[in-house]
Amino acid sequence: NVLILDFGSQYTQLIARRVRELNIFCEILPYNNLPVDLTDFKAVILSGSPYSVRSNEALHPDLSEIKGKIPMLAVCYGAQYLAHFFGGEVAPSDTREYGRANLDFIADDILFKDVPQNSQVWMSHSDTIKTLPKNAVLLASTKDVKNAAYKIEGEKTYAIQFHPEVYHSTDGTQLLKNFLVNIAGVQQDFTPNAFVEETVEGLRQKIGKEKVVLALSGGVDSTVAAVLLNKAIGKNLYCIFVNNGLLRKNEFQNVLNQYNGMGLNVKGVDATERFMNALAGLEDPEKKRKAIGRVFIEVFDDEAKLIDDATFLGQGTIYPDVIESISVKGPSATIKSHHNVGGLPDFMKLKIVEPLRMLFKDEVRRVGASLGIDPELLGRHPFPGPGLAIRILGDITQEKVRLLQEVDAIFIEGLKEHGLYNKVWQAGAILLPVNSVGVMGDERTYEKVVALRAVASTDGMTADWVHLPYEFLMEISNKIINKVKGVNRVVYDISSKPPATIEWE
Ligand code: XMP
Incomplete structure (x- = not known):
């Protein structure tokens, strides 16, 4: 188990993802909320931070049980913190050191095993380490940053000014591997199968013979959570799948059948x-x-009450939600109003069980695949909880829902038929609250306008509109206007997030 101490850097989650890519389990904790017992941790990584170690706002971690005792890699702010408070000097740099740089000096050290001379690294800092802390040995430099990496003699303490977790640091993953595997001796044994085995066993112990209720949504997270729980406790898991009338066309029945089949x-x-x-x-x-x-x-709640003495509520919470909810002050602490943590209503006095709370989304998919869940279900686009209600601008009627379901189905089916579905992160149709004039034969029409939206994204926080082929858009537009009575105009949304959001409401 590896501990990542977070000082509020925008890149902290990326460190965790890189470590997980090495099949190594890791946990992010705020710098000021350390567990009393650290013996479980085989290595510690200190993240970057938006703060300067020289300022009054500098964040002060308690490293007394870490430094010199557990192998430690200090990144950016961490590296500066060690320099500043352990006998070195940090000063504002003359030029802002931001962007790509190359390591033109690399010492012969295990931290840089298989990292080539001139390796490209990503810098993002405005202070610079002028002199190294006590007992430090220089390990790497760039043209502008002499003290780009160092270690403390006699300890397994390493520090690097650049960000190995950022993709532009081309050998960053290798460096993390050198530190974790070769220096700290951490095992690379965190695989989907191992996760399933360990989690199922853990769930059995935690839940015993008690009953769990869980709301299925048709999405990846709740489905994978349910399958894990099902493996652990079988019929003592009671799943509830609610049709709010705002799902996609035929979705309720199709997904319900699929769940029964599983x-x-x-x-x-x-x-x-x-x-x-x-x-x-x-x-x-x-x-x-x-x-x-x-x-x-x-x-x-009505449904849960029908299940005699259920004591647990199962949830499909995943790690990014957890990180946001425990995060330190700082820029990575933005919380979306619709995230899942803390969704337990007061009047439901159930204990919570969250089998996926330590996994990132891509890991949930891999775990799902190793559980044998249908790849089509695992590859489904995200769909918002309020469903079509936030894609029908203005008030909702059943007729509007039916109309949008038809339009949406044509669009989504079309994406699948043309092999475009998996190239898009999320897609859907929006019913606009305006009528526009058209002609059909000799008749003038005055009917609804729908917008199509397809975006590329990794986590929904930012998104680019997808350049769907014109021929495809033409075909879909014709199909919608010919087949869906009440729609006479189709437009395509070419806005990216930011400044637009993915949904229109
Ligand atoms: P926005 O529109 O904020 O959407 O760019 C980002 C992602 O969040 C989804 N979304 C929601 N999901 N309840 C949800 O469960 C909501 O109220 C909600 N609003 C937006 C959206 O579909 C996209 O994936």
Whole structure:
């Protein structure tokens, strides 16, 4: 187990992802919230930070149980922190050191095993290490940054000014491997199969003979969480899949069939009317979201009460949500209003079980694959909880939902038929609250406009609109206008995030 101490750097999550790519398990903790017992950790990595070690705001970790005792790699802020507080000197640099650089000196040291001379690294700092701390040995330099890497003699303490976790540091993963495997002796044994085995055993011990309720959404996370729980406790897992009437066309039935086929103990609850009643007349996006969230909890609670003495609530929370919820102050602490942590209503006094809380999204998919879950299900685009309600601008009616379902189905089917579905991160259609004039035969029409949206992204925080082929857009547009009565115009959204968001509401 590897510990990453977070000082609020925008790159902290990336360090964790690189470490995981090496099949090594790691955990991020805020610099000021260390567990009392650190004996489980075989290595510690200190992250970068937006703060300067010289400022009053500098973050002070307690390294007394780490430095010199556990192998430690200090990155950027970490490297400067060690220099500044252990006998060296840090000063503002004359030029801002930002971007690519090359290591023109590399010492013969195990940290740089298989890292070639002139290796490209990524710099992002405004202070510079003028003199190294006590007992330090210089390990690498660039043209502008003499003290780019050093180690402390007699300790397994290493420090690097650049960011090995950033893709532009071409040998960054190799360097992390050298530190973790060759210096710290960490095993590369964190594989999907190992995760499944360990998690299932852990769930069995934690839950015993008690019952778990879990809301399935049709998405990847809740499905993988359910399959893991099912493997651990079988029929004591009670899954509830709610139809809020705002899913894609035929989705409720199709996904329910799929869940049944997977042997899950699942109950489908069609609550379309309850949701529609709650939404009637609401136009404001946040009011719609709140109404849907409220009704969902009511429906779920009603269903959960029907299960005698359930004691656990299963959730598909994944690691980025957890990191956000425990994060230090600082720029990586932005919390989306719709994230999943803390979603437990007060009146449901259940213990929480979250089998995926230590996994990143891509790891959830790999675990899902190793569990034999249908690749099509694992590859599904993200779909927002409030569903089509936030893609129908303005108030919601069943008729509008039906119309948008038809349009959306044509678009999504088309993407699949043309082999484009997997090239897109998320796609959907939006029903606009305007009518436009058209002609059909000799008739003038005055009908709805729909927008199509397809974006490329890795985590939804930023997104680029996808350059779908014109021929494809032409075919889809014709199909929609010919087949969906009530729509006479199709537009394509060419806005990226930021400044636009992925959803229109
Ligand atoms: P935005 O529109 O904020 O969307 O760029 C980013 C990602 O979040 C999804 N999204 C939601 N998911 N409840 C959800 O469960 C919501 O209220 C919600 N709003 C946006 C969106 O589909 C995209 O994947």
